[in-house]
Amino acid sequence: MATLKKARRQHIRTTKNRKNDVDATWTPFRAAEKKYKARYPPLDLTGVLDLTREETTTRVGTSSEGTGIYTLATVPGVFYGYSSTAHSFDTGLVLLPSFVSPQVQHTLVRWALRDHARHPNETNLDAHYVLPPEGLWNAHLASLSTDTQLPLIVPKASECTTGTSTAGPRALTANDAASKTNLLSLQALPKPPPDPSPTVHACTPSELVPKLRWANIGWSYHWGTKQYDFPKGRGHVDARLRDLCRHAVNSVPWEKVFGEGEGSVEGWGDDDWRTWNETYDPDAGIVNFYQTKDTLMAHVDRSEVCATSPLVSISLGNAAIFLIGGLTRDVEPVPILLRSGDVIIMSGPACRRAYHADAHIHPLFHDERIGVPRILDNTLPEHFSYPHEQPCTRTAEHGGDCVTECECKNADLHGATAASAFHPDAAAVMAEAKAWEPYRSYLKNARINVNVRQVFPKGFVPGASDHHDR
Ligand SMILES: O=C(O)CCC(=O)C(=O)O
Numbered sequence: 001m002a003t004l005k006k007a008r009r010q011h012i013r014t015t016k017n018r019k020n021d022v023d024a025t026w027t028p029f030r031a032a033e034k035k036y037k038a039r040y041p042p043l044d045l046t047g048v049l050d051l052t053r054e055e056t057t058t059r060v061g062t063s064s065e066g067t068g069i070y071t072l073a074t075v076p077g078v079f080y081g082y083s084s085t086a087h088s089f090d091t092g093l094v095l096l097p098s099f100v101s102p103q104v105q106h107t108l109v110r111w112a113l114r115d116h117a118r119h120p121n122e123t124n125l126d127a128h129y130v131l132p133p134e135g136l137w138n139a140h141l142a143s144l145s146t147d148t149q150l151p152l153i154v155p156k157a158s159e160c161t162t163g164t165s166t167a168g169p170r171a172l173t174a175n176d177a178a179s180k181t182n183l184l185s186l187q188a189l190p191k192p193p194p195d196p197s198p199t200v201h202a203c204t205p206s207e208l209v210p211k212l213r214w215a216n217i218g219w220s221y222h223w224g225t226k227q228y229d230f231p232k233g234r235g236h237v238d239a240r241l242r243d244l245c246r247h248a249v250n251s252v253p254w255e256k257v258f259g260e261g262e263g264s265v266e267g268w269g270d271d272d273w274r275t276w277n278e279t280y281d282p283d284a285g286i287v288n289f290y291q292t293k294d295t296l297m298a299h300v301d302r303s304e305v306c307a308t309s310p311l312v313s314i315s316l317g318n319a320a321i322f323l324i325g326g327l328t329r330d331v332e333p334v335p336i337l338l339r340s341g342d343v344i345i346m347s348g349p350a351c352r353r354a355y356h357a358d359a360h361i362h363p364l365f366h367d368e369r370i371g372v373p374r375i376l377d378n379t380l381p382e383h384f385s386y387p388h389e390q391p392c393t394r395t396a397e398h399g400g401d402c403v404t405e406c407e408c409k410n411a412d413l414h415g416a417t418a419a420s421a422f423h424p425d426a427a428a429v430m431a432e433a434k435a436w437e438p439y440r441s442y443l444k445n446a447r448i449n450v451n452v453r454q455v456f457p458k459g460f461v462p463g464a465s466d467h468h469d470r
C-alpha cells in the first residue's frame with residue numbers, strides 16, 4: 001500500500017501544473033509510452049498482448065480477432081525438445097514465445113554478463129571508467145569472494161575534458177537511415193569518441209555493475225552519430241548466439257508472413273525473405289542491460305544497410321512491455337508482454353523501420369501492493385532462482401555451454417548422457433548454487449535483451465569500390 005500511496009502522491013505532484021490539454025498534443029505512440037510507464041494509476045494489463053495466455057495461442061491458423069495477429073506454426077525452439085508457437089503481425093513482426101529453454105537462458109545470462117560485457121566489446125562504461133582487464137563482472141565476482149578491499153575503478157576524465165555524456169541511458173539522436181547509396185557519406189561523418197564524464201567517481205566493481213547499460217556486438221556502433229563505425233573493424237559475434245538467431249530465423253515459415261494468403265504482408269522489391277535461410281547472417285547487435293525503472297524511448301533502428309533483414313531480439317530476466325508501432329509516431333503501438341525466453345523478430349520494410357520502445361521493464365508492475373493482477377505475480381521465472389540442474393557435461397567438446405542443436409550433433413545422446421551421468425554430490429550442488437548466486441541476485445532487478453542484427457547483405461564488403469551502385 002505504501003508503494004501505491006507514494007506513486008499516487010508523485011502522480012499528483014507531477015500533473016498538478018500540467019495544462020489540461022497537454023496530452024492532446026501527444027502522438028499515439030507518446031500517449032502509449034506515458035500510459036505504460038506511469039506508476040499511477042496502477043498498470044492495466046487488459047490491452048497488453050500476452051501470448052502465453054491460452055485464448056490467444058489456441059487460435060491456430062487464424063487471425064486473433066481485431067488484432068491482426070496470426071498463428072503461424074509450432075516451431076522447434078532451443079534447446080532440443082523445446083518448442084514455441086510462432087505468431088506474426090501483419091507488419092512483419094514475428095513472435096516466438098518461450099522459444100529459448102531455461103537452460104539456454106541461464107547460459108545466455110552468464111555469457112552476457114561474464115563473457116561478453118568486457119574488452120574488446122565496448123560497453124557504455126568504457127568511455128567513462130578505466131575498466132579492469134578481466135571485465136567488470138569478473139571483478140565484481142572476485143570482490144564477492146574476498147574480504148580484502150580490491151582496487152577501485154577510477155574515472156577516465158582528466159581535468160581538461162569537458163564531459164558531455166554520462167553513464168546513463170542511451171541518448172536519442174536523429175540519424176539518417178543507412179542505405180547502400182549513402183553509405184560512403186555516412187562513413188565520412190566524423191565519429192569522435194565520447195568525452196569521459198567529469199562527474200563520475202571512483203567506485204567498486206559492485207557499485208558499477210548496475211550502471212552497465214549496453215555491450216556492443218559485432219560491428220562497432222557510434223552513438224554520437226547513430227551510425228556504425230566500420231573503419232574500427234568488425235567485432236566478434238559469438239558463434240552460439242549466431243546459431244541461435246539463425247535457428248530462429250530458419251524456423252519461421254516466412255511464406256506465411258510475406259507470401260500470399262491470410263495475414264501475409266504485401267511483398268517488397270526482391271522479396272529477399274525467400275532466401276533468408278541462406279543469406280541471413282547477423283554481424284552486429286547490442287546486449288541491453290535494464291535495471292528496475294529503466295525504459296527505452298521510442299526509436300527506429302535505421303543504421304543497418306539491410307533494411308529488411310531479420311533483427312532477432314531475445315528477452316531474459318524480468319518481463320517488459322514492448323511497444324511496437326508503425327513508420328511514424330502517429331500509429332498507435334501494440335503493447336506486448338515479453339517474458340524471459342521469448343524471441344521476437346523484426347523483419348521486412350514495415351517492421352524494421354517501425355517505431356518501438358520498452359515502456360516498462362521491471363518487477364514493480366507485478367507487485368500486488370499496486371493492485372496489478374496476479375498474472376504478473378513474479379516476472380522473474382523460478383528457474384533463475386537456482387543454477388540449472390543439468391549442466392553440459394561435455395565440457396571439452398562444447399565448452400560447457402551448448403546452445404543449439406546445430407552445434408551439438410548428438411543432442412539426444414548428449415541429453416541422456418547429461419541426465420544419467422550427472423549425479424552431483426552435495427558439495428558440487430553447493431558450489432554451483434554459490435556460483436549462480438551473483439547472477440540470481442543481479443536478475444532480481446534486471447532484464448537483459450540480446451538484440452542481434454544484420455548490417456550488410458551477405459558477401460557485401462563496406463568500402464568495396466562498387467557498393468554505392470549495387
Ligand atoms: O529491449 C528491447 O526489447 C528492445 C531493444 C531495442 O529496441 C534496441 O536495442 O534497439
Ligand SMILES: [Fe+2]
Binds near residue numbers: 299300301356
Ligand atoms: Fe530498437
